[in-house]
Amino acid sequence: xxxxxxxxxxxxxxxxxxxxxxxxxxxxxxxxxxxxxxxxxxxxxxxxxxxxxxxxxxxxxxxxxxxxxxxxxxxxxxxxxxxxxxxxxxxxxxxxxxxxxxxxxxxxxxxxxxxxxxxxxxxxxxxxxxxxxxxxxxxxxxxxxxxxxxxxxxxxxxxxxxxxxxxxxxxx
Numbered sequence: 001x002x003x004x005x006x007x008x009x010x011x012x013x014x015x016x017x018x019x020x021x022x023x024x025x026x027x028x029x030x031x032x033x034x035x036x037x038x039x040x041x042x043x044x045x046x047x048x049x050x051x052x053x054x055x056x057x058x059x060x061x062x063x064x065x066x067x068x069x070x071x072x073x074x075x076x077x078x079x080x081x082x083x084x085x086x087x088x089x090x091x092x093x094x095x096x097x098x099x100x101x102x103x104x105x106x107x108x109x110x111x112x113x114x115x116x117x118x119x120x121x122x123x124x125x126x127x128x129x130x131x132x133x134x135x136x137x138x139x140x141x142x143x144x145x146x147x148x149x150x151x152x153x154x155x156x157x158x159x160x161x162x163x164x165x166x167x168x169x170x171x172x
Contacts, residue, residue: 027137028118029155033162035132037169039097039124042132045165046100046122055168056161057085065094071102083108092119099123104138106150113146118154136162 035042045051049060052073059077061084062070074085081087086105093101103117118140125133136158141151 027121027139028141028151029138029158030135031158031162032133032135033166034127035134035166035169036129036171037132038130039126039132041169042134042165043097043124045168047094055164061085061087065091065100067091067093069094076108079108088115089117097124104154106146107153110146110150110153113142113150116142118150134162134165 045055047063047065049063052060052063057073057075059074060072061074062072064070069091071089071091072085072087074087076084086103089103089105091100091102093099100120100122102120104120105117106114108114118138121135121137121139123135123137127133138154138158141147
């Protein structure tokens, strides 16, 4: 390649990179709740089998809160393997007491996309009164009828999960 042409291409690319700005990906579903408990307790509810079982899933099969660790919750204990819950899902990122990122799958009633995954971000922040603001952001729904069904399902399910967590810590 000619030296001048090479310089022009590099300069053009450098200008493009400098001027290009990444567009943030908007979450498909967002749910925020204030939980009447300290961050450490809410964190434990999401990162231990006992915690998960207290508000979310009747049986937390595997909860290993580390990148690559399992996040497998069972809802249908008597269902065939692969249809019990979030089998095969895992944690992607763990920032203790601040953020969890894990995979989530479609329910067994939508088998065509069940093996595909969305990502769930949980952001924990301490607020006044020793309480926790918890925001759930769910990203990654695709296009097409099956994805529309899955998203509609989780637009109802995630608020119910968060309400159950809120109730779990509600003061009498």
